[in-house]
Amino acid sequence: MTQNPATPLPPPKERRRLRETASLTQAQVAERMGVSRETVRAWETGRTTPRGRKREAYAKMLNSLDQEAPVTEPQPERPAEVVDTPAPEPVPVPLPVEEPEPPRVPLTPAQAFDALYAFCAPALVRQAYLLTGRRELARESVERAFQVAWQRWPEVAVDRDPAGWVRAVAYEHALSPWHRFRPRHRHPEPPPPDSADRALLTALLKLPPSYRRTLLLYDGVGLGLAETAAETEASTPAAANRLLHAREALAARLPDLSDPAELRRRMTELASTGRLHAAKPPVVRFVGERRTVFWTRAAIAFTVAIIGATTFTVRVAPTHYEPPVPLGERVEGVPARVVQGSLSEEEVRLRDRLRTGMTAGPERLLPLSR
Template sequence: MTQSPATPLPPPKERRRLREAGSLTQAQVAERVGVSRETVRSWETGRTTPRGRKREAYAKLLTSLGEEETVTKPPAVGAAEVEVAEVEAVEAEVVEVVEVDVVEVEVVDDTAVLEPVLVPAPVPVPIEEPSRAPLTPAQAFDALYAFCAPALVRQAYLLTGRRELARESVERAFQIAWQRWPEVAVDRDPAGWVRSVAYEHALSPWHRFRPRYRHPEPPPPDAADRALLTALLKLPPSYRRTLLLYDGVGLGLAETAAETEASTPAAASRLLHAREALAAQLPDLSDPAELHRRMTELASTGRLHAAKPPTVRFVGERRTVFWTRAAIAFTVAIIGATTFTVRVAPTRYEAPVPVGERVEGVPARVVQGALSEDEVALRDRLRNGMTSGPERLAPIGR
């Protein structure tokens, strides 16, 4: 059985240009194609490529945008006409003179004489646009945080079901990103780097031992949202993360497998089992598009807000300073303890007694020998004086 050839698509930059020429946002394109906004962004950056029906719908939309652009494009003007028009405009600017009547007063015999003076108009000087200066590390970090933090907090809430833990996970991920900013700034996907760290922190099993997270938070007010959140939290963490990345964020299967550090077949198996488990509890979520919509609505009803970027950077720097000082203090304590031990330790070595060598100073072992005459007489008297019965318990005077 032969497969039909894939529908051709323009390059990623051309896809974005066609969307912007049609005055469409990524969200509007995603709604028309039936995917998430993150998926459209991945298509336009070239990270992923659409397949199947989504590819056909996306190609048809781009084709229609290209046809509309061709229809609405103004007719081309000849090169000679453009050059003549530009020359005439420049000449008009240079030779244009405005006559301004400036009144000069000269007093001659108490009589005011008025003389008009012609003042040429100033030639307009073109204003050069200042070259855009490169962003500082703090500005680049703040831009990344403003772009990714709100969505990451909502995603972490779907992973944990806790609003405070979601905010903490995202802030901790960005604090680590600020500490390693030279590495994150040159990464191919800084948003994916931060998302991976936030997911790892949110799904850490050690949170269950923290007192503030022992009791569950109030569930969502809507019954459908409560049922969906309960079903998500019943999934294993790896299944929940795979489902969120594929059906929630909109990553491809290969990108999902890479971010979860699993093979592509393993990620596909986790995704299928997670969908089956959700469909068993909530049959109306068997459609992936409906599941994506419900997950988006659930994440949006939490009223989750992230901290400001300067606050995250400041807290991260304070944390780094604290752990640096703690490491220095611990090192100094170890050096002090070692120095004290060396100072008070004995300087003369006493070798242990080897095995088999006689130990001096131990008294000789006493062995029972022959009895004296008095001892023999006492023994005979005791033996003869012993009687059986109760009288044996009573002492007999000598």
């Protein structure tokens, strides 16, 4: 499977000119494209560029506006009249004056985070549900991803695709293999009430995690093949093979889903049937800040414990080197120890005499000095 080249788009100034020529406002274009007015303004100023199906739809709309634009043909010059008549004075025609847009007030980090959360969180919860089949895990994954985004907000705020950044973190948390060791994972959640939805969810969960993620990004989210490969950290041929194998596996289990358009519709219906709600943005920010404070204090306590243990070791450690006591060596040539036997009567009397003579003998004489 080969990758289709990206749909060409006119320059940003040309995009705005085509819209103004068609007498359309940014709000009307945003309503047609299914995006916000700020997104259309970013497209026309060149700050961002649409991708995937949004890019194709935007290019198609601009092409239609270019074809519908009125073409002004040059008027032939009138021949000069013979009679010299005074030319009428030109009537000034007022030019349309564009009303200046009100100055944009920069958003605070909390307001920007809340806007991103309100825009992405509901859809991300439904996508995580298709990945895991568990409502609680889907909500937890999305909240955890936004908590990480709030902790690293200076990095996320300047990213080219903040929604893609959060989506990647949420998918990684949802597909983590460590969830199987949690007690909650041992108890399955109630399946969807409809039999067709249960069959589709079971077929999705039978796919390997990498195939499931690739299928959801391409057929569910609507990303292009190159963007899907980049987000799944795979090459474009590998992502194409995963997508083909995932579709074949689903078609083998559910033959009526062999059409990608029908599969996309059924996946959207399945994600919309469950009661999936995300927490409020202030709650997510508060929990993320508490988690950051907890781990910061834990790191400080661990560092203090290491410093204390090091100080105690330095205080009680010896200050000089004490060589170890060498092991005993065997000495050759020493006569064997003789065991004393029994004494004779004469030896016994001599021993007694020596013992008594030492204590009751004559007084010792002092040596004379010379």
